[in-house]
Amino acid sequence: MEIASVIVDVPTKQTDRAFDYLIPDQWRETIQPGMRVIVPFGPRNIQGFVVELKKESELKQLREIIEPMDLEPVLNKELLALGNWLMETTLCFKIFAYQVMLPAALKAKYEKMVKLAPGVGLDSLPSPLRAFFSKDGKLDWVDALKNGIVSLLQKETAKGHLEVNYIVKEKVKKKQRKYIRPHVPLAALKEEMERLPANAEKQKQVLNYFVEHFTAVELRLLVAEVNATASTVKALVGKKLLAEEEMEVYRDPYEHRTFERTKPLPLTKDQQIAIVPILNALEQNLHEVFLLYGVTGSGKTEIYLQSIQEVIEKGQEAIVLVPEISLTPQMVNRFKGRFGDLVAVLHSGLSAGEKYDEWRKIQRKEVKVVVGARSAIFAPFENLGIIIIDEEHETSYKQEEMPRYHARDVAIERAKTYSCPVILGSATPSLESFARAQKKVYHLLSLPSRMNNQPLPAVEIIDMREELREGNRSMFSRKLFEMLKDRLEKQQQSVLFLNKRGHSSFVMCRDCGYVMNCPNCDISLTYHRVNEQMKCHYCGYESFVPKVCPECSSEYIRYFGTGTQKVEDELGKILPEARIIRMDVDTTGRKGSHERLLRDFQDGKADILLGTQMIAKGLDFPNITLVGVLSADTMLHLPDFRASEKTFQLLTQVSGRAGRHQLPGEVIIQTYTPEHYSVELAGTQDYDLFYQQEMMIRKTHHYPPFYYLSLITVSHDQLLAVVTATEKIVNYVRLRLSDAAVILGPAASPIPRINNRYRYQCLIKYKREPNLTKTLKTILDQYQKDTKSGLQVSIDVNPFILM
Numbered sequence: 001m002e003i004a005s006v007i008v009d010v011p012t013k014q015t016d017r018a019f020d021y022l023i024p025d026q027w028r029e030t031i032q033p034g035m036r037v038i039v040p041f042g043p044r045n046i047q048g049f050v051v052e053l054k055k056e057s058e059l060k061q062l063r064e065i066i067e068p069m070d071l072e073p074v075l076n077k078e079l080l081a082l083g084n085w086l087m088e089t090t091l092c093f094k095i096f097a098y099q100v101m102l103p104a105a106l107k108a109k110y111e112k113m114v115k116l117a118p119g120v121g122l123d124s125l126p127s128p129l130r131a132f133f134s135k136d137g138k139l140d141w142v143d144a145l146k147n148g149i150v151s152l153l154q155k156e157t158a159k160g161h162l163e164v165n166y167i168v169k170e171k172v173k174k175k176q177r178k179y180i181r182p183h184v185p186l187a188a189l190k191e192e193m194e195r196l197p198a199n200a201e202k203q204k205q206v207l208n209y210f211v212e213h214f215t216a217v218e219l220r221l222l223v224a225e226v227n228a229t230a231s232t233v234k235a236l237v238g239k240k241l242l243a244e245e246e247m248e249v250y251r252d253p254y255e256h257r258t259f260e261r262t263k264p265l266p267l268t269k270d271q272q273i274a275i276v277p278i279l280n281a282l283e284q285n286l287h288e289v290f291l292l293y294g295v296t297g298s299g300k301t302e303i304y305l306q307s308i309q310e311v312i313e314k315g316q317e318a319i320v321l322v323p324e325i326s327l328t329p330q331m332v333n334r335f336k337g338r339f340g341d342l343v344a345v346l347h348s349g350l351s352a353g354e355k356y357d358e359w360r361k362i363q364r365k366e367v368k369v370v371v372g373a374r375s376a377i378f379a380p381f382e383n384l385g386i387i388i389i390d391e392e393h394e395t396s397y398k399q400e401e402m403p404r405y406h407a408r409d410v411a412i413e414r415a416k417t418y419s420c421p422v423i424l425g426s427a428t429p430s431l432e433s434f435a436r437a438q439k440k441v442y443h444l445l446s447l448p449s450r451m452n453n454q455p456l457p458a459v460e461i462i463d464m465r466e467e468l469r470e471g472n473r474s475m476f477s478r479k480l481f482e483m484l485k486d487r488l489e490k491q492q493q494s495v496l497f498l499n500k501r502g503h504s505s506f507v508m509c510r511d512c513g514y515v516m517n518c519p520n521c522d523i524s525l526t527y528h529r530v531n532e533q534m535k536c537h538y539c540g541y542e543s544f545v546p547k548v549c550p551e552c553s554s555e556y557i558r559y560f561g562t563g564t565q566k567v568e569d570e571l572g573k574i575l576p577e578a579r580i581i582r583m584d585v586d587t588t589g590r591k592g593s594h595e596r597l598l599r600d601f602q603d604g605k606a607d608i609l610l611g612t613q614m615i616a617k618g619l620d621f622p623n624i625t626l627v628g629v630l631s632a633d634t635m636l637h638l639p640d641f642r643a644s645e646k647t648f649q650l651l652t653q654v655s656g657r658a659g660r661h662q663l664p665g666e667v668i669i670q671t672y673t674p675e676h677y678s679v680e681l682a683g684t685q686d687y688d689l690f691y692q693q694e695m696m697i698r699k700t701h702h703y704p705p706f707y708y709l710s711l712i713t714v715s716h717d718q719l720l721a722v723v724t725a726t727e728k729i730v731n732y733v734r735l736r737l738s739d740a741a742v743i744l745g746p747a748a749s750p751i752p753r754i755n756n757r758y759r760y761q762c763l764i765k766y767k768r769e770p771n772l773t774k775t776l777k778t779i780l781d782q783y784q785k786d787t788k789s790g791l792q793v794s795i796d797v798n799p800f801i802l803m
């Protein structure tokens with residue numbers, strides 16, 4: 001085949017299609033669909049994905065592919081097809097659909113270089129410029145910018161002395177190490193060793209090493225082992241007795257860890273009942289979606305492990321998704337402990353190089369199981385036997401930028417292709433999934449009780465308004481304080497949870513109520529204690545904390561809201577003898593710190609674990625008998641129809657950390673809205689009742705799972721332009737959809753301005769609209785092509801964040 005269709009790395013509407021390129025003779029045998037190539041595009045060289053090979057093109061004049069970037073495809077056939085599906089269902093640019101499937105290391109980086117034009121010598125340049133160029137006549141664009149010589153360069157370019165080149169670079173290199181191996185047969189090696197002169201003592205020792213271990217060894221280790229120098233070894237390589245080669249090594253983030261091997265546990269009655277349908281589906285190669293609904297601590301993970309065991313025995317592969325936040329060492333241990341080196345782990349704590357290496361283990365089929373966060377759903381396995389999504393209700397499974405995909409949908413799509421089962425597991429399933437299970441679209445499996453029939457922990461809800469009325473102004477209710485003290489005496493552990501999401505620490509004037517807002521975006525600035533600054537989380541604007549109120553000059557301007565640091569200080573005052581471990585973004589920033597803190601807690605080096613969302617999930621420690629939630633309602637007041645659902649799920653998850661083993665657990669939930677049903681029902685841990693209540697509300701207000709949603713957001717720096725455009729879009733949508741669709745807008749977005757751009761939206765609620773995708777595509781086409789107007793239109797199908 002002579003011609004390759006290539007999707008180029010230029011995410012615009014005009015370039016969102018395949019371009020044909022001629023494959024030069026020398027690459028004809030090499031280039032295949034799914035490989036990355038470097039192609040000329042306009043004046044630049046850029047990266048692209050080959051999606052198809054063909055014999056003919058409609059175009060006569062084709063440019064040639066410059067070179068392949070891969071020696072084997074990075075995307076297999078199935079993933080190429082999955083890319084098409086992503087474009088269709090999420091309305092993203094084609095290039096994004098492919099890039100999202102690859103580790104960041106394989107995303108191209110471009111370097112701009114200024115070079116002497118062919119046939120031009122350095123001396124043609126004016127002398128002040130010459131010094132900036134390398135001997136071979138090159139200059140890095142970054143250096144040109146730094147030295148402020150761009151206009152000089154432009155003049156020379158106009159004269160034809162210089163040209164600008166774009167060089168595509170890979171972000172990460174494979175890690176290579178030098179290895180030494182014998183180059184002659186063992187007998188010859190022995191002979192040569194005898195023949196060496198007596199003063200070549202070191203060389204003798206090196207050869208002797210290979211006589212004893214006739215195999216390749218890393219140079220570094222060899223030198224250390226025989227106490228020789230690299231030059232001694234080099235000399236033997238020079239004599240062709242030994243050979244040197246570069247071998248690739250993987251960067252293994254778990255290199256220095258040993259995992260205690262575990263064996264399958266005998267399943268409980270409930271577990272046995274739940275696993276049978278899964279094993280059946282595996283045996284018959286059936287695609288089926290299971291919703292494994294099991295209370296916290298009911299043994300869902302053991303079911304995952306034993307299902308995977310079956311898959312491996314069938315010679316197939318498994319993907320396990322867990323939310324980033326619960327990709328704790330404990331979770332990783334459970335999979336590595338059961339399947340050892342057959343497990344690859346992908347999470348954001350790894351460096352780009354480590355992620356790349358884990359990805360390649362998958363691609364080379366050196367592992368059978370991948371445990372990872374959202375993007376691991378694209379693991380390049382080719383014989384998938386099962387896909388498991390733990391904590392399936394977690395909103396982090398939805399990507400909030402292009403492609404705006406939900407990992408659950410991708411999982412089901414891939415599982416259909418491989419005709420294999422999907423398990424969605426949760427103690428608090430999303431309303432969407434539970435509704436589907438009720439309608440028998442998903443197969444419901446239940447684990448209604450905890451291991452060893454331990455009861456769920458007893459939950460008490462404390463009304464913080466009442467505390468205030470009775471004169472307690474501390475952030476700890478009297479009850480929580482008493483119980484913390486009690487646990488200290490009993491030498492049991494407590495977990496204190498502070499809900500940070502939707503909770504900003506803002507600065508307010510106590511005299512006039514002035515709140516510091518971002519001048520570019522209509523939201524309050526967040527107080528950062530570390531550098532005593534106020535920061536906007538949307539545009540990055542920073543400002544100092546004012547000493548007096550800019551409105552009324554009062555000195556009583558101070559910051560509100562509670563951070564973990566403040567809670568820690570407070571705890572130190574009231575329980576000075578307590579040993580506290582704090583886990584939040586500040587204390588877990590460094591690599592491995594997350595793991596270390598948890599291990600310390602597990603080893604009993606602290607009495608109280610204080611943290612944010614990152615401690616809500618996955619923890620399974622026997623000595624935790626008390627969980628305290630400091631403020632249950634901070635999330636309830638977000639402009640989000642899922643606010644109640646999220647609150648209920650989070651409270652249930654945190655409560656589930658207590659009393660998981662022999663000791664019974666207790667939970668204290670502090671709140672300012674104890675009468676809210678999601679707080680109340682989290683108190684009784686009654687998912688079923690919560691489900692019924694929430695479904696009624698969703699039905700009344702036309703929200704999922706009764707209706708689907710699509711959100712169109714328009715932004716521009718002129719308010720009038722945004723309103724006019726959104727109005728037009730709303731009218732257009734109205735014309736194209738049926739009367740059954742509910743079309744809301746134009747309305748200002750919940751955050752009406754970000755970075756000086758006004759934002760308006762149109763929200764569409766619908767049940768079945770065959771015309772919808774086409775309509776949305778037309779809108780995108782229209783506005784994405786017209787870049788001059790400055791209007792930005794983005795569309796989120798099934799949005800999770802409505803801001």
Ligand SMILES: Nc1ncnc2c1ncn2[C@@H]1O[C@H](COP(=O)(O)OP(=O)(O)OP(=O)(O)O)[C@@H](O)[C@H]1O
Nearest residue numbers: 265266267268296297298299300301302451618656
């Ligand atoms: N069949 C079994 N026999 C004995 N112990 C078991 C069995 N299955 C699970 N366990 C243990 O019970 C505890 C709770 O199980 P697991 O963590 O899998 O529950 P889970 O449902 O995943 O909980 P959560 O949703 O709260 O994370 C673990 O310590 C686990 O090792």
Ligand SMILES: [Zn+2]
Nearest residue numbers: 509512549552
């Ligand atoms: Zn004031």
Ligand SMILES: [Zn+2]
Nearest residue numbers: 518521536539
């Ligand atoms: Zn801002």
